[in-house]
Amino acid sequence: MGSNQKLLVKPVKTTRKLKLKDWDPDYDADKRKEDVESELAHFSGRMSELQYKLFAANSRSLVIILQGVDASGKDGTIRHVMGALNPQSCYVKSFKVPTEEDLSHDYLWRVHMAVPPKGQIAIFNRSHYEDVIEVRVRNLVPKNELTPRYRQINDFERYLSQNHVTILKFFLHISKDEQKKRIKERLMDPTKRWKISEGDLLVRKYWDKYMESYEQALSRCSTHWAPWYVIPANLKWFRNWA
Numbered sequence: 001m002g003s004n005q006k007l008l009v010k011p012v013k014t015t016r017k018l019k020l021k022d023w024d025p026d027y028d029a030d031k032r033k034e035d036v037e038s039e040l041a042h043f044s045g046r047m048s049e050l051q052y053k054l055f056a057a058n059s060r061s062l063v064i065i066l067q068g069v070d071a072s073g074k075d076g077t078i079r080h081v082m083g084a085l086n087p088q089s090c091y092v093k094s095f096k097v098p099t100e101e102d103l104s105h106d107y108l109w110r111v112h113m114a115v116p117p118k119g120q121i122a123i124f125n126r127s128h129y130e131d132v133i134e135v136r137v138r139n140l141v142p143k144n145e146l147t148p149r150y151r152q153i154n155d156f157e158r159y160l161s162q163n164h165v166t167i168l169k170f171f172l173h174i175s176k177d178e179q180k181k182r183i184k185e186r187l188m189d190p191t192k193r194w195k196i197s198e199g200d201l202l203v204r205k206y207w208d209k210y211m212e213s214y215e216q217a218l219s220r221c222s223t224h225w226a227p228w229y230v231i232p233a234n235l236k237w238f239r240n241w242a
């Protein structure tokens with residue numbers, strides 16, 4: 001995508017924090033929906049071609065991380081964009097509430113276990129970033145334990161990068177009003193009602209704290225070896241194209 005640099009969270013050495021209010025979730029790069037849909041078919045073909053080359057070379061692997069508040073479109077992105085990939089060398093890993101086994105290890109253990117072997121692609125629906133976002137919002141760990149995690153995550157991702165793992169991280173950015181609309185649609189649609197959880201209501205209640213937690217993670221953990229991209233996601237068709 002030609003405007004991908006506009007969506008990149010530029011790695012900086014300072015502690016200056018990104019402000020999500022400066023990123024427009026309705027941004028559409030002056031595209032039209034009908035034009036984008038024709039381009040998506042071309043992109044899907046190109047993704048399939050690159051996946052085959054990755055598999056054939058068997059020298060690197062790829063991790064795609066999708067983060068965002070509830071109803072931001074993580075499942076939809078996987079279905080509409082990643083659906084073009086061959087499942088023989090691609091899999092989705094969803095990181096839900098940690099199990100007892102997960103909690104008996106360090107917080108990065110379950111993530112490292114899901115890193116794909118060479119030649120394969122893993123799509124993470126949520127990720128280790130829950131351990132600096134969700135735990136921050138809910139005050140699950142003391143601050144003196146939380147703060148070092150940003151550096152630990154950067155070191156972990158650097159280690160993976162140095163061992164032939166490419167990491168791409170995407171934050172699906174929607175507005176509070178858009179989330180409210182989508183949750184209401186889910187409540188009205190019997191086929192989507194199952195997606196509603198207590199977590200959805202928690203995000204509504206602590207929206208500002210979630211945004212602040214994402215700002216911290218995006219600012220501290222966008223690196224040259226594992227950059228973050230903020231994807232405007234109010235418009236689903238543009239989200240898929242971006």
